[in-house]
Amino acid sequence: MTERRNWRRAIATGLRGLLVGLVVVIMGLPLYWVATGALKTNQEIYTFPPVWIPRQPQWGNFVEAWQAVPFGRFFVNSIVTTLGAVALELLFALLSAYALVFVRSRGKGLVFAVVIAALLVPGTVTLLPNYLTVARLGWINTYQGLIIPVAAVAFGVFLFRQHFLTLPRDLLDAARLDGCGHLGLLRHVVVPLSQPVIVTFLVIYLVAHWNDFLWPLVVTNRLEWRTVPVGVAYLYQVEGVQNWGPILAGTVMALVPMLLVYVVAQRWIVKGIGGGALKG
Amino acid sequence: MKVLERTEAATRVRPLAGERLERLRQAIDEWPLFWLLVAPNLILLVVFTYWPLVYNAYLSLMQWDLISPVKIFVGLENYRFLLEDSEFREVVRNTVVFTLGTVGGTMLLGLAFALVLDQPLRGLALARGVVFAPYVLSGAAVAVFWVNMLNPRFGLVAQVASWLGTVSPDWLNHPRLAMVAVILVYVWKNVGFSTIVYLAGLQRIPQELYEAATVDGAGVWQRFRSITLPQLGPITLFLLVVSTIASFQAFDLIRVLTDGGPVNATTTLLFYIWEQGFVAFNAGRAAAAAVVLFALLAVISWLQVRLGERRVSYD
Numbered sequence: 001m002t003e004r005r006n007w008r009r010a011i012a013t014g015l016r017g018l019l020v021g022l023v024v025v026i027m028g029l030p031l032y033w034v035a036t037g038a039l040k041t042n043q044e045i046y047t048f049p050p051v052w053i054p055r056q057p058q059w060g061n062f063v064e065a066w067q068a069v070p071f072g073r074f075f076v077n078s079i080v081t082t083l084g085a086v087a088l089e090l091l092f093a094l095l096s097a098y099a100l101v102f103v104r105s106r107g108k109g110l111v112f113a114v115v116i117a118a119l120l121v122p123g124t125v126t127l128l129p130n131y132l133t134v135a136r137l138g139w140i141n142t143y144q145g146l147i148i149p150v151a152a153v154a155f156g157v158f159l160f161r162q163h164f165l166t167l168p169r170d171l172l173d174a175a176r177l178d179g180c181g182h183l184g185l186l187r188h189v190v191v192p193l194s195q196p197v198i199v200t201f202l203v204i205y206l207v208a209h210w211n212d213f214l215w216p217l218v219v220t221n222r223l224e225w226r227t228v229p230v231g232v233a234y235l236y237q238v239e240g241v242q243n244w245g246p247i248l249a250g251t252v253m254a255l256v257p258m259l260l261v262y263v264v265a266q267r268w269i270v271k272g273i274g275g276g277a278l279k280g
Numbered sequence: 281m282k283v284l285e286r287t288e289a290a291t292r293v294r295p296l297a298g299e300r301l302e303r304l305r306q307a308i309d310e311w312p313l314f315w316l317l318v319a320p321n322l323i324l325l326v327v328f329t330y331w332p333l334v335y336n337a338y339l340s341l342m343q344w345d346l347i348s349p350v351k352i353f354v355g356l357e358n359y360r361f362l363l364e365d366s367e368f369r370e371v372v373r374n375t376v377v378f379t380l381g382t383v384g385g386t387m388l389l390g391l392a393f394a395l396v397l398d399q400p401l402r403g404l405a406l407a408r409g410v411v412f413a414p415y416v417l418s419g420a421a422v423a424v425f426w427v428n429m430l431n432p433r434f435g436l437v438a439q440v441a442s443w444l445g446t447v448s449p450d451w452l453n454h455p456r457l458a459m460v461a462v463i464l465v466y467v468w469k470n471v472g473f474s475t476i477v478y479l480a481g482l483q484r485i486p487q488e489l490y491e492a493a494t495v496d497g498a499g500v501w502q503r504f505r506s507i508t509l510p511q512l513g514p515i516t517l518f519l520l521v522v523s524t525i526a527s528f529q530a531f532d533l534i535r536v537l538t539d540g541g542p543v544n545a546t547t548t549l550l551f552y553i554w555e556q557g558f559v560a561f562n563a564g565r566a567a568a569a570a571v572v573l574f575a576l577l578a579v580i581s582w583l584q585v586r587l588g589e590r591r592v593s594y595d
Contacts, residue, residue, distance in 0.1 A: 019396045020407050028410045033436045034425040048434045092321035105314035118329045122529060122577060124550050125570045128557045129332035152324035211418040213532035229420035233536050236424045244428055254421040262416045266409060270476055
């Protein structure tokens with residue numbers, strides 16, 4: 001009797017393991033494909049059935065991709081744009097949420113409603129008018145054109161506000177009694193107590209801006225102002241499909257930064273997104 | 281007892297009045313600070329979210345090539361054109377197919393993946409990591425290497441097809457399969473999001489529910505249907521709304537994989553708006569299409585929430 005149950009349990013465990021393996025293969029195989037493809041010779045790439053392990057890693061593919069298009073410039077553009085936008089958003093979100101929770105004033109409900117309602121407006125609808133505004137300001141092919149129009153935060157204000165509401169009132173009152181002003185309170189009490197939420201915020205917005213494609217595509221038209229995602233699409237166009245090695249190498253270069261962010265911050269991403277859904 | 285209550289009330293009333301005065305004083309004192317703190321974000325929201333909404337509606341009544349100094353007022357002409365245009369009807373149809381395919385695909389597969397990964401097995405953290413990884417990647421870059429994988433002559437998909445004993449078609453150049461391919465790539469890239477959300481939901485279901493059901497003799501399928509699914513109701517509604525909005529915004533995958541083709545077969549509303557605005561320089565038509573998209577999305581989200589509220593219990 002117990003033996004039979006043990007057998008059944010072993011089979012169930014084995015089956016589960018098999019299913020997990022299947023899921024990992026489905027999701028992981030394309031990543032393996034692009035990583036190894038970047039190191040294949042052209043001959044290996046065009047062979048069928050495919051070569052699974054490149055015989056001699058072609059690191060030259062990366063050099064070729066780097067030289068075919070101004071990749072260095074794309075990276076600088078992406079880094080400046082992403083960090084600039086995220087820094088502004090963090091600042092705006094912290095200040096807005098702090099004001100909404102800890103500063104006494106009329107009009108809080110209205111401000112909160114205006115911020116949250118912005119979530120309902122898809123970027124698609126604002127695309128053309130925003131392009132026209134940026135063009136009128138002379139901001140085409142500039143960092144301010146890439147950064148300022150996307151730097152307003154709605155979701156982040158919501159995220160911080162929800163968290164601030166849970167902070168222990170006693171602690172805040174104590175700090176206030178000790179003569180802590182608003183800025184001091186924000187810097188020395190609220191921000192240190194919000195570190196996990198801040199990291200979640202940073203990761204979510206970092207990924208969103210690094211990967212953004214449509215806005216940089218519209219607001220820049222000179223090659224030296226393109227960002228990494230737009231640059232990779234361009235690399236694919238100029239190299240055609242004759243030269244897959246460098247194209248895949250360029251693709252890998254575009255993927256690596258966010259993969260690194262992901263590996264470092266996985267815990268926060270999972271918590272932030274999973275938890276956000278449950279609280280929302 | 282009564283005396284105590286009365287004294288308590290008495291001592292509470294007087295400070296309350298003082299507190300109110302204090303609050304009023306602070307409200308007056310602090311409003312400049314409040315508006316200073318919310319101003320930067322608020323100004324940007326007004327300039328780059330709310331004003332464009334109004335300006336877009338205005339543009340949708342104009343005929344304009346984005347360059348010439350005069351805009352010609354044409355009333356509802358742009359809307360009439362879209363309504364009667366067979367190409368636009370196809371675009372709307374494509375958008376519906378794409379949305380149904382991607383939202384259905386990511387949610388069903390996400391639930392399946394979450395059920396598989398919600399097990400006490402070693403190495404599962406790594407498996408979850410692999411499932412979620414594509415979600416953080418650039419869609420443009422993902423699309424580039426999927427073009428390679430979908431190649432019928434030497435791609436990964438051709439290899440998988442030959443393992444299964446068939447031959448891979450030329451996905452991206454086939455009018456109907458191109459849409460299937462775009463949906464598949466989108467689902468692969470985004471399924472990690474619904475997986476993570478469902479996983480978080482599964483882990484919040486109280487184990488006692490399952491234990492009680494097992495004692496009552498419920499099988500695996502019964503437990504899934506009468507406990508797991510209802511408990512995941514609110515999360516499913518959340519995912520439905522969020523995924524629909526995300527699906528409407530998909531651009532980079534389509535632009536790189538098919539560029540809207542072959543023959544408009546994968547042109548969705550967003551892609552059409554971009555094409556009309558920035559390739560054909562037809563601002564009025566693009567703006568009108570954007571209004572249509574906004575209205576469509578608003579109606580769908582509203583319906584989802586309304587229907588969801590009726591079906592889903594939140595306790």
